[in-house]
Amino acid sequence: MSGYRLLFFCFATSSFALGLGAEPTPAKRAAAREIRATPEEPSITFNSVHVDGPYIALTFDDGPSATLTPKLLDLLAAHHIKATFFVIGENVAEHPEIVSRAAREDHEIGNHSWSHPNLGKMSDESVRRQLQQTDDAIKSATGKRPTLMRPPYGSITAREKRWIHDEFGYDIILWDVDPYDWKRPGPAVVRARILKETRPGSIVLSHDIHPGTIEAMPSTFDELEAKGFKFVTVSELIRMAAARPSHPSPQPSGNLPPSAAGSPSPTPSPASSPAG
Ligand SMILES: [Zn+2]
Numbered sequence: 241m242s243g244y245r246l247l248f249f250c251f252a253t254s255s256f257a258l259g260l261g262a263e264p265t266p267a268k269r270a271a272a273r274e275i276r277a278t279p280e281e282p283s284i285t286f287n288s289v290h291v292d293g294p295y296i297a298l299t300f301d302d303g304p305s306a307t308l309t310p311k312l313l314d315l316l317a318a319h320h321i322k323a324t325f326f327v328i329g330e331n332v333a334e335h336p337e338i339v340s341r342a343a344r345e346d347h348e349i350g351n352h353s354w355s356h357p358n359l360g361k362m363s364d365e366s367v368r369r370q371l372q373q374t375d376d377a378i379k380s381a382t383g384k385r386p387t388l389m390r391p392p393y394g395s396i397t398a399r400e401k402r403w404i405h406d407e408f409g410y411d412i413i414l415w416d417v418d419p420y421d422w423k424r425p426g427p428a429v430v431r432a433r434i435l436k437e438t439r440p441g442s443i444v445l446s447h448d449i450h451p452g453t454i455e456a457m458p459s460t461f462d463e464l465e466a467k468g469f470k471f472v473t474v475s476e477l478i479r480m481a482a483a484r485p486s487h488p489s490p491q492p493s494g495n496l497p498p499s500a501a502g503s504p505s506p507t508p509s510p511a512s513s514p515a516g
Pocket residue numbers: 301302352356392393515516
């Protein structure tokens with residue numbers, strides 16, 4: 241048990257023992273706040289998740305596309321793969337039946353804003369409208385509100401993350417594997433980049449609005465399966481998060497080192513990337 245945890249345990253135990261039925265003093269309340277305001281608060285932003293097992297989450301952004309998303313859903317069904325779609329509200333309003341099908345087939349639907357603006361440069365009121373309209377469109381198409389959001393371009397401020405999490409209850413989902421498929425490098429390159437970078441706990445970014453991405457998927461799925469990866473939705477991956485020691489020690493070397501739970505990804509910040 242870390243010193244911090246021991247301290248918290250002692251505090252909780254003694255305040256229970258001594259203060260039962262009594263209103264805590266302001267000093268005690270301040271101490272409790274201070275103890276809770278530590279880096280061990282549950283994370284609300286994820287680039288990847290530390291998991292015990294070969295689990296990964298494939299994510300597809302910017303759809304639904306009238307032609308490509310149904311094709312992708314067919315491929316995912318053939319492979320029994322569950323994925324996560326970060327959809328654009330405008331596109332949901334145009335093709336609600338595709339989003340409804342994705343949800344019915346047990347894929348997860350996340351909020352990717354209404355019209356794909358740079359949220360990091362917008363007023364809170366405009367951000368709120370972007371997210372609320374999309375939340376409503378997803379609810380109307382699937383019967384369920386999303387619990388995840390991904391900011392377009394990965395662009396979001398720390399302050400926005402906090403209030404969006406508080407108001408909408410969303411976890412903020414970034415990624416640790418980016419094949420830059422939006423640059424349309426061709427299916428072979430998209431596949432090679434995904435295979436090279438994917439680790440247990442990875443969150444893989446792609447876009448179901450580019451033909452080359454969909455073309456890359458059958459062989460990408462085959463090869464990820466051959467490497468032993470198992471596919472889950474982002475929320476499932478987060479629920480699998482394994483406990484980490486409070487002071488991370490060097491990991492034993494293995495084939496596929498686990499990545500950090502909710503910590504910054506070793507790859508460059510996606511905020512600087514035009515992807516997402
Ligand atoms: Zn996007």
